[in-house]
Amino acid sequence: MEPTHQIARSEGRQFRLVKFFAYASFLVLLIFSFPFSVVISQNAKDTLMRNYENYALLLGENLNHQVYHGFVVPITEQFGGIKLRDPYQYNRMDRIVRNTIHSFKIDLVNIHAIGQGVIAYSTDPTLLGKKATATAGYTRATKGEHSSRLVSGKDDLWGFGEKIRGEKKLRTYIPFRWQDPLTGAQGKVGGVFELIQDLTQEYQSITRFQYLVFALSILIMGLIFVALLVIVHKAESIIEERAREQMELESQLNHAERLAALGQMVAGVSHEIRNPLGIIRSTAELLGGMHDSDEAHNRLSAVIIEESSRLDNIVTEFLDFARPLKPNFQDCQLEEIIHKNLLFLQPELEKENISVHDNLNGKKFKIKADPQLLYRAFLNIFLNAIQSGLNGGALTVSISYERGHYVVSIEDTGGGISEENLSKIFNPFFSSKEKGSGLGLPIVRNIIEGHRGTIWIESKEGSGTKVFVKLPRG
DSSP: OOHHHHOOOHHHHHHHHHHHHHHHHHHHHHOOOOOOOOHHHHHHHHHHHHOOOOHHHHHHHHHHHHHHIIIIIHHHHHSSSOTTTSSSHHHHHHHHHHHHHSSSOOOOEEEETEEEEETEEEEEEGGGHHHHHHHHHHHHHTTTEEEEEEEETTTTTSSSEEEEEEEEEEEEEEOOOEOOOOOEEEEEEEEEEEEEEEEHHHHHHHHHHHHHHHHHHHHHHHHHHHHHHHHHHHHHHHHHHHHHHHHHHHHHHHHHHHHHHHHHHHHHHHHHHHHHHHHHHHHHHHTTTTTTTTTHHHHHHHHHHHHHHHHHHHHHHHHHHHHHHOOEEEEEEHHHHHHHHHTTTTHHHHHHOOOOEESOTTTOEEEEEEEEEEEEEEEHHHHHHHHHHHTTTTEEEEEETTTEEEOOOOOEEEEEEEHHHHHHTSSSTTTTTSSOOOOOHHHHHHHHTTTTOOEEEEEOOTTEEEEEEEEEEE
């Protein structure tokens, strides 16, 4: 099986890759969003230009028909020729043109005389008689082809050195053809219509639309990016939590394996020690009971008996730690077990001048447990609190209920536990006391875990200790 830390590193690398992908995706989308908005706006501009170009061509055809039949034919018949310098002819031409373009969005209409290369008519009187620049569109119109070109403010709009900033104009050249009065068939090119349409507002609208598309793209990508980051951060926290839990389980498994091996060894050694220890004690009692033994013999026998009893208690602790403790589950009252401990320790508490506070107040806490084992576990916890330099201090006991579990909190105002020792207190044979076996808290933990509960300690050197025992109610 792959080690936990390797799994955690592998998963961590995967999610770092996901985070990199999120940032890279955002950057790529950001880079491509501007060209995307440009393409959209350019398509809109092209569509706009085609529509206005078609609009200008239809208007040019109408102008061609109206000017030829409403001006050229009757003026030629009446005067024998066309002279737009004549006020009458000019006004008639002007009236026909303006009536034709009326209600149409046309800024300017010029009619070029091909033979003279000048503007014979214009809706702007200041342009009359001026020689127009022979642009490509004008040249194509003289050959019978129409063309359109977008002119911006930076360009020479009229071809006379005039420049209008910030404007967009569509210049369309349309050939002016003679027509057969009877059939309407078009003949040779007799002039050129030049139509100027103002597209400034439309282009500004498209530009605003382009900015809107770009801003919306950034906003949507930002929301997607935030969502990706939230998912990645959530996934990272889940992976870290899983890795932490796996490491804890692995640590507990390794600890259990070490304890099992240690328990087997302790059990074997304890049995080997207990038998000769019993013989030593029996012999000491026999020697101390002889009639001819003097006071020195009796004193030595008492010392041997006392030390043998102490060693026997240590061996008993070893055996209790080594063999599994199987609780005899039965209905009992948790508060009665606590009260029984405090009653038993009352003389010691009074001797050390320790005050006891609790939140029990006659409350009942029914639990399914082994009362003897729990009594022993809590007794060990209380003794540790009394021996922690609690002289003249206080001991606080409380029981709370959390989601099917009782949580017993035992807090003292003693000297506390250093950070270094706090991580070792549940290790077998670790003790900060001179005569301690170091098996008290490991046995307590075995008892609590045998009840499917948990125990943990919070402490800081110089500010007391809190022991928490969490037990299932049923």
